Structures are given as structure tokens and as C-alpha cells.
Amino acid sequence: MTTATKQEAFDAVVVGSGAGGGFAAMGLAEAGMRVLLLERGRSFEPARDFPMNHPDWELRPRAFRDTEITTGDASIVLEEGALLDQRYAHLGSSSRPGEVPKPRSRREPFRYERVFGLGGTTLHYQGEAHRFPEHAFRPASLYGLGVDWPVSYADLAPHYERAEHVLGVAGDPANPFKPPRGPFPTPAHRLSYASQRIATAATNLGWTLLPNSLALPTRSVDGRRPCQRSGGCAQGCIFGAKSSVDLTAIRRAERTGRLQVQTESRVLALEMGHGGRVEGVVYRRAKSIFRARARVTLLAMGAVETPRLLLANRSASQPNGIANSSGLVGRFLLETLLAEVTVRFDERIDAYKGPPIDSRIWNFSRPSRDGSVRSGYVLGVSGTLGGFHGPLSHALLLPGLGRAHKDAMRSHFGTIVTLFGIAEQEPRAGNRVTLANTKDSDGVPLVRVESGHSDADLLALDAMLERVKELARASGTAEMLRQATTYDVPAASHVGGTCRMGTDPGTSVVTAYGRSHDVPNLFIVDASVLPGQGAGDSPSLSIQALALRTAEHIVALARRQEL
Amino acid sequence: MLLTRRWPSSLRSGRRTFLGIFLWTSIVLRRPRRAFAQSPTLGPLDAASLATLEAVADSIVPRDQDPGALDAGVPGRILAHLATHPSALTLYRAGLGLLEGLARRAGASSFQALDGPGRERILLSLASGAGDSRGLAQEFFIRVRRDVLAFYWGSVVGQGIVGYRPPVAGYPEYADPPARPRGNGQ
Numbered sequence: 001m002t003t004a005t006k007q008e009a010f011d012a013v014v015v016g017s018g019a020g021g022g023f024a025a026m027g028l029a030e031a032g033m034r035v036l037l038l039e040r041g042r043s044f045e046p047a048r049d050f051p052m053n054h055p056d057w058e059l060r061p062r063a064f065r066d067t068e069i070t071t072g073d074a075s076i077v078l079e080e081g082a083l084l085d086q087r088y089a090h091l092g093s094s095s096r097p098g099e100v101p102k103p104r105s106r107r108e109p110f111r112y113e114r115v116f117g118l119g120g121t122t123l124h125y126q127g128e129a130h131r132f133p134e135h136a137f138r139p140a141s142l143y144g145l146g147v148d149w150p151v152s153y154a155d156l157a158p159h160y161e162r163a164e165h166v167l168g169v170a171g172d173p174a175n176p177f178k179p180p181r182g183p184f185p186t187p188a189h190r191l192s193y194a195s196q197r198i199a200t201a202a203t204n205l206g207w208t209l210l211p212n213s214l215a216l217p218t219r220s221v222d223g224r225r226p227c228q229r230s231g232g233c234a235q236g237c238i239f240g241a242k243s244s245v246d247l248t249a250i251r252r253a254e255r256t257g258r259l260q261v262q263t264e265s266r267v268l269a270l271e272m273g274h275g276g277r278v279e280g281v282v283y284r285r286a287k288s289i290f291r292a293r294a295r296v297t298l299l300a301m302g303a304v305e306t307p308r309l310l311l312a313n314r315s316a317s318q319p320n321g322i323a324n325s326s327g328l329v330g331r332f333l334l335e336t337l338l339a340e341v342t343v344r345f346d347e348r349i350d351a352y353k354g355p356p357i358d359s360r361i362w363n364f365s366r367p368s369r370d371g372s373v374r375s376g377y378v379l380g381v382s383g384t385l386g387g388f389h390g391p392l393s394h395a396l397l398l399p400g401l402g403r404a405h406k407d408a409m410r411s412h413f414g415t416i417v418t419l420f421g422i423a424e425q426e427p428r429a430g431n432r433v434t435l436a437n438t439k440d441s442d443g444v445p446l447v448r449v450e451s452g453h454s455d456a457d458l459l460a461l462d463a464m465l466e467r468v469k470e471l472a473r474a475s476g477t478a479e480m481l482r483q484a485t486t487y488d489v490p491a492a493s494h495v496g497g498t499c500r501m502g503t504d505p506g507t508s509v510v511t512a513y514g515r516s517h518d519v520p521n522l523f524i525v526d527a528s529v530l531p532g533q534g535a536g537d538s539p540s541l542s543i544q545a546l547a548l549r550t551a552e553h554i555v556a557l558a559r560r561q562e563l
Numbered sequence: 564m565l566l567t568r569r570w571p572s573s574l575r576s577g578r579r580t581f582l583g584i585f586l587w588t589s590i591v592l593r594r595p596r597r598a599f600a601q602s603p604t605l606g607p608l609d610a611a612s613l614a615t616l617e618a619v620a621d622s623i624v625p626r627d628q629d630p631g632a633l634d635a636g637v638p639g640r641i642l643a644h645l646a647t648h649p650s651a652l653t654l655y656r657a658g659l660g661l662l663e664g665l666a667r668r669a670g671a672s673s674f675q676a677l678d679g680p681g682r683e684r685i686l687l688s689l690a691s692g693a694g695d696s697r698g699l700a701q702e703f704f705i706r707v708r709r710d711v712l713a714f715y716w717g718s719v720v721g722q723g724i725v726g727y728r729p730p731v732a733g734y735p736e737y738a739d740p741p742a743r744p745r746g747n748g749q
Contacts, residue, residue, distance in 0.1 A: 055729040059717040145602040190738040215692035228733025228749050239733065348726075355738035401623045401708055402683050409716070414741060 007339065010036040010260075012554070013281055013294040015267045015309075018120020020254075020525035020547040021300030022245030023163065026129075029253040033558070036292050037259060040301075041116030042268045043246065044123060050236030058392035063236045064115045064124055064317050075308070077436045083105025083450030084488060090459055091339070093488035096397055097389075099442075099482065104488050110449040112335065112492035114302055118263055121302070122540060125493075126233045126356045126382075127216040127242050129169040129541040131160045132534030133365055136376070136424070139532055141290050143367040145375065145456060146427050147531050150503045150512035151549075153179060159545035166252065167243040168221030169541075171213030174303035177362035186218045189227070190324040192354035194417050195381050197345070199359065201474035207363045211381070215243035215540075218354050222251070225430030229354045231384055266289070268305040268442055270297065270313050270322055270522075273302055278322070278522045284442060294486055295563055296554055298514075300526040300547070302476025303333065303495040306448050307433045307528060310499070323499070323516040330433040330507050334497035334533050335451050337375070339464035339485040342422035343477040344412060351383025351417040363419075364460050365465065365535040366455075374459035376535030377423035379467060386418035386482065416481065419465030422494070425494050426454040433498055451490065459486050496527035514550040521563055592685075607645040607652050608659070615659045616641065618675040622682040623711040624721075632711055635720040641710050650705070658703025661689070 011033035044063060047053060052062040084104055092101030114182045115123045134153040157179075164185055171184035188211040191199060198210040216227035224300045225241045233242050240247055240365060253259040265285045271293075273279035280293035285531040299306045307330040311321040321329055361379035367372040388394055391413055398408045425431075431452060435445040453461070465485055472480060486492070502508025505517035514529050516522040525547040526537055557563045592698035608616060617638050632638075645652040665685050666674040674682060689704035715721045722729065726743070 052730055055722070055731060056717050056721055057729060059713060177572070192737050193740055228730075229735065229737040230733045231737075232730050232731035238731070348741040350741040350744070353734035353741075390729075391722055391725050392713055394725075395721075396709060399687065401712075402679070403625055403627060405631070405712075406624060406627065409725055413727065468615075469696040516581040 001097065008036070008292050010034050010292060010294040012296045013038065013292050014298045014300060015281060016120060016300035016302065016526060017118050017245065018300060018302065018526065019122055019245060019543040021298070022098060022249040023544040024298050024525040024551045025259055026249040026253040027548045028255045028520060028554065029258040031551065031555040033258065033555065035253065036294065037250070037261045038265045038267055038281070039118050039261065039263045041118065041263065043118035044236060045262050046236060046238050046240040050238045052230065052232040052235050052238045056237065058390045060216065063118065068339060074172065075440060076110065077446050077448050078109040080447065081109060081145050081490065082450070085453070085458060088458050088462060088487055092466060093489045094482045094485035096399065096482065098399065108489050110451055111491045112495050118250065118261065122238065122244040123236060123246070124234045125540060127214040128357060128475060128538035129164065129167060129213050129215040130534065132180060132537055132542050133177065135366055136532060137536045139367060143373060145367050145373050149531050150501055156542070156545050156549065160541060162548055163541055163544040166248050166494065167214050167215040167216030169213055170218040172211050175210055175362065175384035177365055186221065189214065189216070189218055189355055189358055190294045192351065192358045194349045194351035194357035197349055198381050198419070198471065198475055202361055202472055205470065205510040207361050209359050209361050212355070212358055212360045214355055216241065217243060227355065231352050231354060231356050233356050234314060234384065250252060254450040266442065268444060270309065272315065272322065276519055296472055296521045296523065298523045298525050303498045303527045304433055306526055307498040308444070311435050312445050323509060323518045325518050326506055326509060328500065330498050331429045332427040332497040332500050333431040333433055333449065333451055334425045334427060334495065334530065335490060335492040336494045337423035337425050337457055337460055337486055338420060338491055339416050339461050339468060340385060341468050341472055341483045342388065342416060342418045342481045343472045344479045344481055345415045345476045348414040349417060350414045353383070355383045357382045369421040372459055373456050374463060375424045375426060375456050375458050377421045377464050378421040378536035379421045379471065382418045382420060387419060388416045394473055419468040421461035421468055423464060424535050424537045425541055427497055427531065428454055452485050453487070461485050494533060496530035496539060497526035498534060499524050500531045501529040502531065513553040514546065523550055523554065589650065606642045608642065608656070610658045612656060613638065615674050618682060619686065619707055620711045622679065622686055623708055624715045625679065630720050632715045634747055635715050635718045637711055637714045640714040654703055657699055658707060661700060661703065680692060708733045
């Protein structure tokens with residue numbers, strides 16, 4: 001390791017370039033601040049780096065395979081999960097069609113999906129851009145579940161709107177389950193043929209299947225191509241049409257001339273100065289160590305890495321880590337509650353075509369209080385979840401060989417769709433990220449993740465699985481191929497809560513503006529700050545709106561010289 | 564959310580490979596020495612092993628009204644892969660030898676000489692560990708099945724059979740009822 005250091009001074013340094021970091025950097029740069037954006041991963045060029053540029057894309061390595069974190073994560077200690085509540089053993093998962101779920105006593109090791117790269121996890125997200133419903137900001141007051149947010153929907157609405165315009169979100173404003181609003185920046189996508197089939201069944205059940213709101217513009221935004229409905233969001237959009245953060249907020253910020261982007265730069269430590277302020281960051285690029293100084297530091301590394309960095313920066317004056325006088329850094333981890341069934345129709349529906357999650361059912365987004373409290377959830381339709389996408393994935397998942405297998409391929413391909421539900425997890429202090437005793441090659445401690453389910457969580461999983469099965473039956477499907485839930489197999493894509501926001505320094509880590517209660521010039525702008533999960537909606541737009549709100553607050557503080 | 568599974572993943576080397584070589588030796592050395600001496604080397608496999616590999620590929624994805632694995636050049640793709648992946652080559656050599664041994668035990672002169680159902684029976688018996696108590700049979704079966712299926716269904720030939728058009732130009736027709744595939748199989 002080269003010890004030579006380079007020191008530069010900025011108005012702000014932002015660590016992490018995903019949904020929160022990219023938007024915060026844009027908000028600050030457009031308001032006149034000089035910003036350094038540090039990203040651990042590389043940048044990607046859609047027309048060059050993504051496998052779907054090639055017809056045999058299924059044979060090619062995934063662009064993010066070395067950066068995605070699943071089982072085997074270099075930063076998470078793999079260990080058995082929480083004990084399973086056997087009253088809900090029927091929620092067990094099968095991984096292959098026709099396979100009977102294995103009885104398990106404990107959850108499988110925690111795993112979640114993220115991407116190291118410029119744009120972060122928006123590089124492989126499916127473009128869902130949801131405003132959380134109003135009730136999701138007050139779950140404790142309304143339903144006795146979780147905690148109320150220190151911000152309301154009304155506080156966030158203007159920032160939602162700004163984020164939607166940057167992304168060119170496509171959607172239909174006539175959604176009775178969401179607050180009234182004006183038109184989306186681009187019109188909604190037509191429902192895919194698969195969703196049209198499911199919509200009829202939903203209507204027969206008294207539910208409403210609606211077009212999803214998506215950061216997949218239906219018209220050109222900022223000179224980019226509109227969405228080509230390739231279904232390839234998760235592999236990296238080869239058209240550069242998906243509004244990932246690298247192509248939207250970061251480009252806009254770069255146009256100001258005030259943003260410096262540094263990729264492949266991993267922040268190892270925060271440098272604390274006098275008066276309990278953070279003076280900058282220490283980062284590694286290749287084999288050299290650098291320092292960057294800034295008036296304000298924003299962390300946007302996600303709900304595992306942000307608490308990891310804070311907890312790892314222990315000192316005599318801060319024995320529990322930075323910004324952790326509450327002892328809550330890493331606690332109240334929110335993972336994803338997911339239940340899905342993969343089903344087969346008797347005819348072609350070609351669900352792999354079109355936006356990957358082009359429709360949603362919001363009828364159940366309010367928590368229920370029928371006896372026990374059950375979290376809110378949202379249902380959806382996907383042609384690419386469940387492991388089925390192109391012919392190769394089908395071939396590997398279908399059993400057998402020879403003529404029978406080939407016949408099964410001819411009869412199954414294009415007939416499969418996954419129906420799923422995502423719920424809000426009840427925040428609990430015992431679900432948490434802590435430091436392990438072992439360290440990685442940079443000397444940063446690995447993390448342990450403890451995550452289990454409350455009664456409300458289990459009721460939500462149970463309800464979702466029942467609802468998606470009901471929807472499958474009503475849709476006239478020929479066969480249910482498999483079921484899977486996060487009851488026993490974690491598969492988290494929405495992770496948050498580990499540096500929750502609040503007004504009380506004793507019960508939260510940051511303020512409603514993402515500002516540390518302890519360190520006045522340290523802000524957090526990622527999913528860590530979320531006190532809840534929006535009743536099953538996807539969190540990226542809320543992270544972006546909160547990041548814009550934080551940036552606006554920082555600019556105001558700087559102008560008043562209160563930073 | 565869960566996404567597609569990864570392919571290919573590297574084989575575990577080490578103890579299992581070592582045991583695989585051991586098993587391969589015990590079965591294959593029963594063959595006449597002359598067979599070795601006369602086998603020309605075709606890339607990473609000798610002619611006899613290549614013939615077995617072709618028979619395996621043809622069994623996993625046979626030619627019917629649509630092209631099969633041989634038509635799609637699957638053995639060639641596997642050979643190219645083996646040429647640069649020594650641990651996979653070791654497994655293939657051992658696994659193909661194991662198949663030959665099982666075919667002879669079944670009374671055939673070679674795996675290739677078996678008819679279709681006979682080949683399938685032996686291949687499927689590998690999945691339950693036939694002729695091997697050390698895991699090689701299962702490991703080879705999983706690997707060769709996966710490789711043949713992947714190189715076939717990941718190819719333009721396989722895609723065409725199920726009416727799949729890769730998304731390089733997007734799917735502007737995504738909201739319309741799907742057309743029937745043009746392959747012969749429907």
C-alpha cells in the first residue's frame with residue numbers, strides 16, 4: 001500500500017453514488033457547492049458493458065457479478081439465520097419447479113443485493129419509482145405499528161416531484177391508493193400482455209391492477225432513448241434508457257462543472273476534528289491512500305455499509321463509533337418481506353417482454369388490525385423474477401433431460417410468470433448490523449446481520465402468499481411451479497433503517513434532514529435513515545427525495561453560515 | 564429481489580477433483596492399453612472421449628423435429644471451454660470414463676453404442692451416484708447436463724426453437740398477444 005496521501009478540499013464529500021448519494025451530489029452541485037463524489041465501484045457504459053448487447057447474453061457473465069453481494073459476500077459473515085416460527089412452516093421456499101420446500105429450523109444466511117458501481121444499485125434495479133402513501137409516514141399513530149416518521153408526505157411531496165422529473169418517471173396519476181397528484185413527467189407504459197391477463201383476474205377478485213410508476217421514461221428525457229421494453233433492467237439497460245442515477249442525477253451534476261467523480265475509491269475512515277466535527281474522509285484508490293477534506297460529509301453507502309463505517313470508526317472519545325451516542329447505529333434493520341409464486345399458463349404470455357415489473361396491486365397497502373396487526377403490502381407481476389427469464393434459465397430450472405426436457409421447454413417457455421407481494425417489515429431493535437471480529441483486506445471489520453420476523457411480519461408473509469395464490473387461481477393458470485418467501489430464505493433488495501431518522505436523539509441517529517444528532521456536519525442520505533418501508537412500495541424514490549431535501553437543507557445552513 | 568441464477572460457476576477443485584481422478588483411473592485402466600495408444604488427441608479430449616461426449620450431448624438434447632445439441636455445435640463449445648479450464652477438463656475426463664465403464668457393465672461396447680433410452684438410463688443413474696461412492700458421478704452429471712443445456716439453449720439455435728428473440732432491439736410488441744413460435748415443435 002502506498003502511503004503517499006493527497007489532500008483536497010471541497011464544500012462537500014459524498015460517499016456512495018447510488019440513489020441517495022447521486023441525488024444529494026446533484027442537489028448540492030446545482031446549488032453552487034463544490035462536491036467530491038466517491039464511489040467504490042467502476043463506471044459502466046451501457047452499449048459496451050452489459051451482456052444483453054449480445055444475442056447469447058445468457059451465456060455471458062453478468063456485468064455486476066463481481067460487485068453484487070449475495071451469499072458469499074466479502075463483507076458479511078455468513079451464519080445461520082434466526083430460528084423459524086414453525087407455525088408458519090407452510091411458508092417455506094422451494095427453489096425448483098415441483099420441489100417440495102425443505103423443512104428448516106433456521107433461516108438461511110442473510111443475503112441482499114446491491115451493486116458497487118457508479119449509480120449504485122440503481123444500475124440493476126427495475127426502475128420502480130414510488131411515492132410512499134401518506135399512511136406509511138404515520139404507521140404508529142394510525143395502526144400501532146412501527147414508528148412515525150419525522151417528516152410527512154406533504155414535506156416530501158415537492159422533492160418527490162423534483163426527483164420524478166430528473167428521472168422522467170412514467171406513470172398514471174389516477175391511482176386511488178396514492179395521494180392526489182399532477183401528471184407524471186412521461187405517460188404510463190401500456191400494460192404488458194401478461195399483466196393484462198392478470199388484470200382481468202384481479203378485477204374479478206375485486207382488486208385493481210394498475211400500471212406501475214417507473215423510472216423507465218416512455219419519452220426521451222435529457223436526450224436519452226425512451227424505454228425499449230427489453231425486460232433487461234436487472235442486467236443493465238443496454239439502451240441507456242433506464243433512469244439509473246449515473247445517467248440522470250450524476251450527469252446533471254457534472255454539467256454544473258462543480259462535481260468531481262472519483263470511482264474505484266473506497267472510503268476507509270472518517271477523520272474527526274476538533275469540536276466533534278468530521279473534517280473529511282480517508283479513502284483507498286488502487287494501492288494508494290488519499291484524504292479529502294470538506295465542510296460537510298454525506299454518507300450514502302447503503303443500510304449495511306454506512307453503519308459499518310460508523311461503527312468501525314471507534315475512538316477513545318467515541319467508543320461506540322461515530323454518530324452513535326444513541327447506540328442505535330446498525331439497529332432497526334429493515335429487510336425485504338417477499339412472497340412469490342411462479343405459475344404457468346397453458347398458452348404463451350411472453351411475460352419476459354416489457355418492463356420487468358410493469359404493474360402493481362395496491363389494495364392491501366394499509367396495515368390491517370383484524371385481531372393482530374399485520375403490515376401493509378403491495379402485490380406485483382413479473383416476467384423475470386423467480387429465476388425464469390430467457391431460454392437458458394428455463395432449461396436449467398426444468399428437471400430431466402432428453403426428449404422429455406425438450407418437450408417441456410417447448411411447452412413451458414413463454415408461459416411462465418411470477419406473482420409476488422412485498423410488505424413493510426416491522427422495525428425491531430434486535431434486527432441489526434454489528435461488527436464481526438474478522439476484518440477484510442482493507443482492515444475494515446466485517447459485519448454480522450441479525451434479522452428475524454415479528455408476528456406482524458409473519459402475518460404479512462402469510463397473507464401475501466395466500467393472496468398471490470388466490471390471484472394465480474383466478475387467472476386460470478395451469479400449474480403452480482414453485483413458491484418462495486423470505487420466511488426461510490432471505491432475498492433482500494430493499495434494506496433500510498440502520499441509522500433511522502427522528503426528532504429525539506435518544507431514539508434516532510439523524511434528524512429529519514438526515515443530519516447526525518452528534519456530529520453537526522455529518523449527514524446520511526441513504527436507505528439507512530428510513531424509519532419504515534412505505535407499506536411495500538420500493539424505496540428508491542423516497543431515498544432520492546429525502547436526499548434532495550437534505551441537500552437543500554445543507555445549502556440553507558451553508559448560506560446562513562450554520563454548517 | 565431474486566434475479567436469474569449465475570452461469571457458469573467454477574467447479575470446486577481440490578479434494579473432489581482428486582477423488583474423481585482416482586475413480587477415473589480405476590475404471591478407465593480396465594480398457595485395453597491399445598485404445599489409448601491409438602486414440603488421437605482432439606483438443607483436450609482423445610477421440611474416444613470425444614465420441615462419448617457427443618453421444619452425451621445428443622442424449623441430453625436430442626435431434627427431433629427440431630435441431631439437437633450436435634446441430635448446435637455444443638460439443639465444440641464444451642471442448643473450447645475445457646481447453647481453458649483444467650479443473651473442468653479433469654472432471655470431464657473422469658466422468659466420460661465413468662460413463663464408458665457403466666456402458667460396458669450394461670453389456671454395450673461403448674456408451675455411444677447404446678440406444679437412446681439406454682443412454683438416458685445410464686445418464687440418469689449418474690444423478691443417483693451409480694458406479695461411484697465418492698460424488699464424482701453426481702458432480703459430473705450436474706456439470707455436463709448444465710453445460711449441454713446452457714450451450715444449446717443459450718445459442719441462437721435453441722432460442723429459435725422456443726420462439727425467443729434476444730432483446731437487442733427491445734420488444735415494441737410487448738403489450739400484444741404473443742405470436743406462436745416459428746419452430747417446428749409447436
